[in-house]
Amino acid sequence: MTSTSPSDSMRAVRHHAHGGTDVLQLDEIAVPTPRAGEVLIRVEACALNHLDVLQRRGPALIPGFALPHTAGMDVAGIVEALGPDTSGGAVATGSRVVVNPAVPCGDCAPCRAGFDGRCPSTGVIGATLPGGYAEYVVAPLANVHIVPDDADLVEAATVPTIWMTAHHALHVTGRAAPGETALIHAGASGVSTAAIQLARAAGLRVISTVSSPEKVAYVDKLGADVVIDTSSADVVGTVKDVTAGRGVDLVIDHVGPATFPAGLFSLAPRGRLVFLGNTTGNQVQFDLAYAYHFGLQLLGSDPYDMAEFGPMLDLYWASGFVTPIDREYPLADAAAAHEHLESRRAMGKVVLRP
Numbered sequence: 001m002t003s004t005s006p007s008d009s010m011r012a013v014r015h016h017a018h019g020g021t022d023v024l025q026l027d028e029i030a031v032p033t034p035r036a037g038e039v040l041i042r043v044e045a046c047a048l049n050h051l052d053v054l055q056r057r058g059p060a061l062i063p064g065f066a067l068p069h070t071a072g073m074d075v076a077g078i079v080e081a082l083g084p085d086t087s088g089g090a091v092a093t094g095s096r097v098v099v100n101p102a103v104p105c106g107d108c109a110p111c112r113a114g115f116d117g118r119c120p121s122t123g124v125i126g127a128t129l130p131g132g133y134a135e136y137v138v139a140p141l142a143n144v145h146i147v148p149d150d151a152d153l154v155e156a157a158t159v160p161t162i163w164m165t166a167h168h169a170l171h172v173t174g175r176a177a178p179g180e181t182a183l184i185h186a187g188a189s190g191v192s193t194a195a196i197q198l199a200r201a202a203g204l205r206v207i208s209t210v211s212s213p214e215k216v217a218y219v220d221k222l223g224a225d226v227v228i229d230t231s232s233a234d235v236v237g238t239v240k241d242v243t244a245g246r247g248v249d250l251v252i253d254h255v256g257p258a259t260f261p262a263g264l265f266s267l268a269p270r271g272r273l274v275f276l277g278n279t280t281g282n283q284v285q286f287d288l289a290y291a292y293h294f295g296l297q298l299l300g301s302d303p304y305d306m307a308e309f310g311p312m313l314d315l316y317w318a319s320g321f322v323t324p325i326d327r328e329y330p331l332a333d334a335a336a337a338h339e340h341l342e343s344r345r346a347m348g349k350v351v352l353r354p
């Protein structure tokens with residue numbers, strides 16, 4: 001190691017079995033040791049994702065998951081040490097960094113071709129590898145990116161998962177183009193918070209949906225041109241009203257069966273429906289003839305490649321994007337943080353502060 005060594009042990013919130021929030025326990029474990037090509041990071045903030053809850057409840061969703069598990073995919077912090085024989089380039093001891101959680105093998109055919117999002121043995125920090133519900137985490141140097149001096153580390157921790165997911169869905173899978181109109185479901189959710197801002201910045205008109213009146217102002221402030229409260233308004237009817245009967249060019253749907261039909265019927269001829277989540281179930285039914293008659297394109301959004309990460313972060317810092325933070329919790333209160341997330345009342349990200 002090239003710097004002051006931290007003490008030998010650290011606090012980490014882990015679960016040794018699947019279940020309710022009571023399985024999350026504060027353990028005293030050894031500080032991980034970075035190997036060659038890795039860095040040790042002192043965690044300043046770790047943003048929560050619904051996957052944390054799903055993998056706590058079990059059964060595990062991501063191949064490679066093992067118990068006991070330290071969750072936390074979205075980490076920002078300070079580089080504490082570099083592994084042996086590791087030249088950090090711009091990254092040095094004391095650097096403020098944010099971590100790309102996807103760790104491809106680097107050696108298979110897709111990885112060597114630069115399509116590492118398709119790597120069959122990708123590890124994910126916080127999902128299959130130890131994550132940020134801890135005082136320290138280890139990450140490959142290639143996954144570590146400098147946070148600008150004037151940017152907040154807590155906000156930085158909220159960026160990787162939701163912004164990369166939204167960016168890949170909108171731009172890589174969805175091929176969003178200036179002048180188009182997009183319908184983005186569940187506008188107050190993390191991924192949609194990002195998708196709305198990305199779409200507006202790219203010159204699209206944005207229609208978004210929310211499930212209650214309290215969320216209308218929140219989504220309005222993110223820049224959506226039209227916000228539909230689904231508790232009182234019909235999505236397809238409103239979309240047709242505000243697009244002169246034409247419908248939208250693009251739909252971003254990470255909700256699943258609850259929103260899929262409305263998305264389909266909101267599309268203009270040859271419109272694209274990008275789907276990337278199944279929070280309301282895994283099966284949908286639709287009319288084949290309707291879809292092909294109008295030339296509708298149904299596009300599944302796959303994982304992003306490493307090469308997309310740095311440019312996305314640069315765009316984030318340069319564009320004045322925001323990720324609202326709903327609440328911060330100390331590490332020891334991870335169970336309360338999960339309960340808050342599960343209540344679905346959070347508007348913005350929930351963050352742990354080790």
Ligand SMILES: [Zn+2]
Pocket residue numbers: 104105106107108109110111116119120121122
């Ligand atoms: Zn690979």
